[in-house]
Amino acid sequence: xxxxxxxxxxxxxxxxxxxxxxxxxxxxxxxxxxxxxxxxxxxxxxxxxxxxxxxxxxxxxxxxxxxxxxxxxxxxxxxxxxxxxxxxxxxxxxxxxxxxxxxxxxxxxxxxxxxxxxxxxxxxxxxxxxxxxxxxxxxxxxxxxxxxxxxxxxxxxxxxxxxxxxxxxxxxxxxxxxxxxxx
Amino acid sequence: xxxxxxxxxxxxxxxxxxxxxxxxxxxxxxxxxxxxxxxxxxxxxxxxxxxxxxxxxxxxxxxxxxxxxxxxxxxxxxxxxxxxxxxxxxxxxxxxxxxxxxxxxxxxxxxxxxxxxxxxxxxxxxxxxxxxxxxxxxxxxxxxxxxxxxxxxxxxxxxxxxxxxxxxxxxxxxxxxxxxxxxxxxxxxxxxxxxxxxxxxxxxxxxxxxxxxxxxxxxxxxxxxxxxxxxxxxxxxxxxxxxxxxxxxxxxxxxxxxxxxxxxxxxxxxxxxxxxxxxxxxxxxxxxxxxxxxxxxxxxxxxxxxxxxxxxxxxxxxxxxxxxxxxxxxxxxxxxxxxxxxxxxxxxxxxxxxxxxxxxxxxxxxxxxxxxxxxxxxxxxxxxxxxxxxxxxxxxxxxxxxxxxxxxxxxxxxxxxxxxxxxxxxxxxxxxxxxxxxxx
Numbered sequence: 001x002x003x004x005x006x007x008x009x010x011x012x013x014x015x016x017x018x019x020x021x022x023x024x025x026x027x028x029x030x031x032x033x034x035x036x037x038x039x040x041x042x043x044x045x046x047x048x049x050x051x052x053x054x055x056x057x058x059x060x061x062x063x064x065x066x067x068x069x070x071x072x073x074x075x076x077x078x079x080x081x082x083x084x085x086x087x088x089x090x091x092x093x094x095x096x097x098x099x100x101x102x103x104x105x106x107x108x109x110x111x112x113x114x115x116x117x118x119x120x121x122x123x124x125x126x127x128x129x130x131x132x133x134x135x136x137x138x139x140x141x142x143x144x145x146x147x148x149x150x151x152x153x154x155x156x157x158x159x160x161x162x163x164x165x166x167x168x169x170x171x172x173x174x175x176x177x178x179x180x181x182x183x
Numbered sequence: 184x185x186x187x188x189x190x191x192x193x194x195x196x197x198x199x200x201x202x203x204x205x206x207x208x209x210x211x212x213x214x215x216x217x218x219x220x221x222x223x224x225x226x227x228x229x230x231x232x233x234x235x236x237x238x239x240x241x242x243x244x245x246x247x248x249x250x251x252x253x254x255x256x257x258x259x260x261x262x263x264x265x266x267x268x269x270x271x272x273x274x275x276x277x278x279x280x281x282x283x284x285x286x287x288x289x290x291x292x293x294x295x296x297x298x299x300x301x302x303x304x305x306x307x308x309x310x311x312x313x314x315x316x317x318x319x320x321x322x323x324x325x326x327x328x329x330x331x332x333x334x335x336x337x338x339x340x341x342x343x344x345x346x347x348x349x350x351x352x353x354x355x356x357x358x359x360x361x362x363x364x365x366x367x368x369x370x371x372x373x374x375x376x377x378x379x380x381x382x383x384x385x386x387x388x389x390x391x392x393x394x395x396x397x398x399x400x401x402x403x404x405x406x407x408x409x410x411x412x413x414x415x416x417x418x419x420x421x422x423x424x425x426x427x428x429x430x431x432x433x434x435x436x437x438x439x440x441x442x443x444x445x446x447x448x449x450x451x452x453x454x455x456x457x458x459x460x461x462x463x464x465x466x467x468x469x470x471x472x473x474x475x476x477x478x479x480x481x482x483x484x485x486x487x488x489x490x491x492x493x494x495x496x497x498x499x500x501x502x503x504x505x506x507x508x509x510x511x512x513x514x515x516x517x518x519x520x521x522x523x524x525x526x527x528x529x530x531x532x533x534x535x536x537x538x539x540x541x542x543x544x545x546x547x548x549x550x551x552x553x554x555x556x557x558x559x560x561x562x563x564x565x566x567x568x569x570x571x572x573x574x575x576x577x578x579x580x581x582x583x584x585x586x587x588x589x590x591x592x593x594x595x596x597x598x599x600x601x602x603x604x605x606x607x608x609x610x611x612x613x614x615x616x617x618x619x620x621x622x623x
Contacts, residue, residue, distance in 0.1 A: 003285070006337050010282050013333035014275050017303040018268075020326055021310045025264055028314040055315075075359020075366065109359060123319070128312045165315040 031164045035157030036104055038082055038090035040124075042154050042168075043141065055128040056137050056168070058154050063111075064119045065092040072097075072110040072118050080106045080120060082158055089153065092120070099161075107161035124156050127168045133179045140178060141170050191222045236294035237342050244270055244301045260313060267309035270302035282337065296340030300331040300347070321357040324350055325372070332379045341387075341396045344380045348407045351376060355414040365418050365482055373415040374488050377408070393442040393449060401451030405433075409459060419485055420477050423463065424527055428489050430459040431520030432496035438513060439499060460519060461577075464554075465584050467523065467547040473540070476530045496520060512557055515550070522546065551581045563614065566621070571614060575607045 041061040065080055072078055072095070080092040082104045094100070095118050112119040129137060141152060150172035156163045168175040198212045207215075247270045258266070274295075280286075281295040304327040310316075311323070328350060335344045355373065360366035384404060387397045412429060413422040437453025447454045466472055500517045503509050509517070526543040533539065555578030562571025582603060 006282060009333050010278065010337045013299070013330070013337060014279075016333070017271060017275070017299070017306070017330050020303075020330060021267065021271075021306045024307070024310050024314075028310075028316075055312075074363030076363070121319070123316065127315050 027162060028164045031157050031159045031162045032166065035159035035162075035164065037166065038084065038104075038156050038158055039088060039153045039169075040090050040156055041151055043152060055126045056134050058122075058125045058127060058168070060122045060125060060154070062089075062091040063122050064117050065095045067113060067116055067118050068094060068096075070095065070097055072113040074110060074112065076110045078108060078110050078118065078120055079161070080108065082106055089151075090156070095120075103160050104158055105161055106158055106163050124154065124163045124165050127154065127165055127175070129175070133175075136179055137168075137170060137175055188222055191219055194219070195222065232288070232290040233293050233342075236290040237297050240294040240298040241301065244274070244298055244305060247273075247305070263313050264310065267306050267313060271306045274298040274302035278334070278338070292338040293340050293342045296334045296338035296343040297346065299334045299338075300327075300343045303327065303330045319357075320353055321359065324354040324357070328354065328376055328379075335380060335383055339383070341383070341400045344383050345400055345403045347380055348403055351407055351411055355411040358414070360417055361414065365416070365485060367484055370415045370485060370488065373411070380404075388440050388452075391442065393445065398449045398451055402448075402455070405451050405455035408433075409455070416485060419479075419482055420475070421485070421489075423466070423472075424523060425489050426459060427463055427520040427523040428493045428496060430456040430463075431517065432492050432499070434460060435496060435499045435503060435517055439503060439508075457516070460516060463523075464519060464547060464551050465580065468544065468551055468581065468584060470541070470544045473526075473530070473543045476527060478531055493520075493524065510561075512554065512561065515554055515557070519550070522550070548581065548585070551577060555581065559610070566618060568611070568614060568618075571610065572607075575610060579603050579607065 040058075042058040043061075077097070079096050079098065079100055081094040081096075081100050081102060082090050083093040085091055092106070099105070108123055109121045110118055111121050152168075152170045152172075154168050155166045157166055170178055195216070198207075198215065201207045202209055202212050278295040278299045281291045286292065286295075307323065307326055328347060331343060331347045331350075334340065335347065351373070354376075355361075355369075358366070358369045360369045384400060387393075387400075408429070412425055416422055416425050433452045434456035437450055437456055441450035441453050443450065496517075503517075504514070526539070526546070529536070530539050530543075555574045555576075558574030558577060559571050560574075562568065562574060582599060586599075
């Protein structure tokens with residue numbers, strides 16, 4: 001009897017262990033397949049995570065939104081409507097506590113707020129790379145930044161609150177193209 | 184009753200001589216042997232095997248993760264996603280094998296549980312890496328903790344339970360309430376996470392399994408609770424109430440159920456509670472402490488869980504008092520959380536009462552002094568040197584901390600320290616002399 005119960009619990013545990021990452025994959029693939037592409041201006045910096053490996057931290061330029069009367073506190077959930085400016089780069093046009101009518105919104109948490117502005121936590125602030133390529137990406141960005149005016153951005157697909165990174169562009173060139181041949 | 188292997192070994196060694204000198208009959212010796220049974224053999228091999236199995240599981244799991252974390256550029260995303268499941272698949276096969284083949288050794292079970300819990304955490308971390316998901320440690324740990332609960336029970340694993348409890352430290356330190364406003368969801372989730380491992384711990388306590396596993400898991404649990412309980416009540420100014428009630432409850436639970444025949448390190452609930460309560464007593468003996476009591480009633484729902492702990496504390500204490508299982512010092516210790524709650528309520532309800540400015544401060548100073556004196560007297564009466572010295576330490580500490588908020592000169596403070604030290608030495612000398620006299 002006890003062994004049967006343990007086996008049942010084991011099956012339940014295993015199902016949960018497989019279901020959680022599978023549902024994450026399904027969610028991200030849906031966003032990558034059906035979400036709209038937005039380009040967020042960014043600057044890459046190279047740190048590392050002991051388990052998940054090297055990545056470049058993306059310092060997203062437009063990480064704040066004008067406060068339209070809602071009172072937000074640190075850590076509170078916030079829905080941000082995403083739109084493009086005249087240069088084709090994305091920005092957050094509106095913050096609300098309720099789900100917006102459009103599917104082009106991003107759900108995150110408030111980092112800081114005052115009467116006029118809300119700064120938010122950006123979930124798509126990491127671009128994982130091969131451990132040799134991550135520092136090289138930062139070096140290339142820093143080397144060409146002063147003489148080259150072309151911007152760096154991250155292309156992100158957004159659908160119903162979730163944002164998934166598609167590619168990182170350094171000085172206008174896809175990072176994978178830029179670092180081809182780097183080992 | 185727990186078997187004392189060292190004591191039994193000594194007794195069994197003495198029996199033949201006692202028989203030979205006809206102090207006891209061979210029947211009595213045989214009855215003694217029959218009563219105590221076999222000397223329990225500490226199977227250190229099983230312990231070493233369990234430790235190395237767990238270390239092995241951690242190393243293999245981490246190795247696989249690091250290899251995948253290399254982020255192989257050439258591999259397409261779907262293959263990388265499948266590879267992320269590799270540690271989880273291996274751990275499932277191993278755990279299934281351990282469970283279905285009825286492997287009862289702790290080495291197998293602990294290793295299977297740890298590998299299972301860590302590989303699920305690793306799989307989620309790798310999926311986050313593949314899809315470039317940012318790092319919110321609090322949310323990530325919430326999922327990992329939820330997935331680790333069942334393997335703890337399936338494999339009766341104390342190592343996974345300890346890892347789970349330790350993971351609660353970064354979980355609380357990265358919670359959104361830390362820099363923001365009090366968040367009742369964080370508090371409820373925290374206590375739900377603590378409650379999730381409690382049956383595993385309590386089963387050892389109630390079944391009197393005070394072996395190696397119980398003390399060290401108990402200490403991990405106590406240390407995690409000391410560090411984290413206050414964090415979930417951040418910005419509410421009620422930490423002192425929370426710690427007094429919770430550790431008052433742990434004190435009485437430890438007193439009722441833990442094994443007092445062994446050393447104090449082997450009863451982690453009671454010992455850790457004594458340490459925390461003593462610290463709180465000294466903190467409350469400062470006047471400054473009582474000048475800053477405040478609570479915003481809009482957060483009253485945060486008091487529900489401490490309220491439940493308080494009721495549980497009162498129930499167990501009442502039962503112990505009814506059964507006359509408490510001595511005077513133990514009764515005084517359990518009166519401490521009651522006094523804290525009472526003063527806290529009085530100060531909040533009657534902020535204009537002048538007497539409440541100095542009454543709690545005076546009360547706790549007298550309380551600690553009484554505790555120290557009673558302990559010294561009990562030591563003298565029962566002839567227990569440790570009790571007497573604990574009393575001296577309690578009393579001395581009170582005098583020392585009082586110096587922090589006094590304006591006496593260094594000469595006066597120094598003189599009192601010399602007096603205290605001399606009095607302590609004299610008491611010990613007199614005590615030893617009396618013991619010798621009694622023996623003679």
